[in-house]
Amino acid sequence: MSPTYAERASRLSGAVVWTQGAEGGDDAVTVLPDGCMDLLWTEGRLLVAGPDTRAYRSAQGPWVGVRFFPGTAPGLLGVPAYELRDRRVELGDLWSGAEVRRLIERLDAAVDPAAALEDLVLRLAADAPASDPVLRAVVASLAAGRSVSATAEFVGLSARQFHRRALGAFGYGPKTLARILQLQRALALARTGVSFAETAVLVGFADQAHLARDVRALTGESLSRLVRS
Structure with missing residues (x-):
């Protein structure tokens, strides 16, 4: 069976919370260029998906992600978008490793990782400058x-x-x-x-x-x- 995918509007303006779960089979999901960046969680990992200029074949889930409105992620994550173009980068390579490990432990233990990841980005948005x-x-x-x-x-x-x-x-x-x-x-x-x-x-x-x-x-x-x- 192919991976299941679902999404919903986030409480963060313009963002989308999505989940990709694998129920048997080993099909991947093709992610098309959309002008967005994503914060991704899978057990034991937090990554940032940079803006794509070509289709990207995602590894099999389960994954949870927050897709940011175009242009808003760099202000929340503290890195210019061009540095992440066509890349998937471990968040620990961008932020303090100890801080990221604590976030991963919290998400790994969450009953609802999608809600926990959304709460994380809402905290980031509260501390970040207003979007341009x-x-x-x-x-x-x-x-x-x-x-x-x-x-x-x-x-x-x-x-x-x-x-x-x-x-x-x-x-x-x-x-x-x-x-x-x-x-x-x-x-x-x-x-x-x-x-x-x-x-x-x-x-x-x-x-x-x-x-x-x-x-x-x-x-x-x-x-x-x-x-x-």
């Missing part, structure tokens, strides 16, 4: 289909400022973030039954072939297979 409203405006603008240049103008940043801020917050430049958010919009629309040709037009691709090329470049899979899965 400019970054949320960037995500909203690009997710709505605005161009990178129009988004930079909308948030009042020069091209150089925009690129520098994007690297620290999202792990890559604004053009890559725009492509990834466009991918997610296309998948969401196609999964509702909208034809691929119409999806391409609505999301801003030149045509269906352009959509297909971008999906395969970012995920290694065809659009039809991703929609079926």
